[in-house]
Amino acid sequence: MIRLKATAKAATAQRTDPPGGAALEVRDLTVEIMTHSGPVVAVDGVSFDARSGQTIALLGESGCGKSMTAQAVVGLLDPVASVTGGQIRLGGADTRTMSRAERRKLAGPELSIVFQDALTALNPVYTVGTQLAEPFRIHRRMSAKEARGKAIELMRRVGIPEPETRVDAHPHQFSGGMRQRLLIAMAVALSPRVLLVDEPTTALDVTVQAQIMELLRGLRAEHSMAVVLITHDLALVSEQADQVAVMYAGSIVEQGPVAEVFSAPRHPYTRGLLDSVPVHAERGTTLSSIPGTPPDLHSIPSGCVFQARCPMVRDLCRTTRPALAATGEGRAAACHFSEELSNG
Incomplete structure (x- = not known):
């Protein structure tokens, strides 16, 4: 099992939500997709809150709009899709009113995402060390040597064995579970306020699934992150989430505390x-x-x-x-x- 050691700096840097609000507030979010036969509404008036130190799960069958909602929140919608209504407030600020440059600055320090397919999300051309170091070079203006040291530290924290030697390896040289850990390491490198996690245990065996989720729990507690978990796995929601929003055909049909929703x-x-x-x-x-x-x-x-x-x-x-x-x-x-x- 993975055991995370919180540093003194991390232990004292606990975030608090804006007065009267949450780390992430989504209100009446609507997303349309352009098709040959005209626009269709893929996300229809979705609203939810993600609070610091807690996990909210977006739960539902494939195609219900969970991943589309997550992509809209982080601003990574496909060119044929667009947000046509609603608000996305991060730390009290509406990201939809920001310029592209302002939103780009939020990617990493404030908002990050772990994608479902780690092999696709990681660039096969660059070493994992180069990819893990990039956030520190861009946002923290670190030298290449300093950023490499941070990359090794991240690999160690997420349970990659022998990080000093494997930092120069490429993604295909890691197992599926190790690649998922690397993707999580990249996402939490700058201690984001909000972390979106899209089906993080797909195609992993049960033992590795448990390790990945324990890792996420530890990181959430260490950085006081608000976590949005996108999944169709009811057992995962029951074990990991505090709140749940059940989605169907692009809409939320039920939401509330997980224990209460699942019991009644x-x-x-x-x-x-x-x-x-x-x-x-x-x-x-x-x-x-x-x-x-x-x-x-x-x-x-x-x-x-x-x-x-x-x-x-x-x-x-x-x-x-x-x-x-x-x-x-x-x-x-x-x-x-x-x-x-x-x-x-």
């Missing part, structure tokens, strides 16, 4: 996801699943986005889209019959 879901989609986990499954028994598939983004229904797959669907669901409304302290759900579900 207020939306049929959340319940369907939880019921599909084979906790007590036995050989020969039928596994539970959510019937059907998510709606085509070109033809989102006018009522509830989940109506075609919902076991509780009524006429009201087909005509009126439910707003994300409070269902208790710190909780919200977008369902006309959330109270009925909670009593069921």
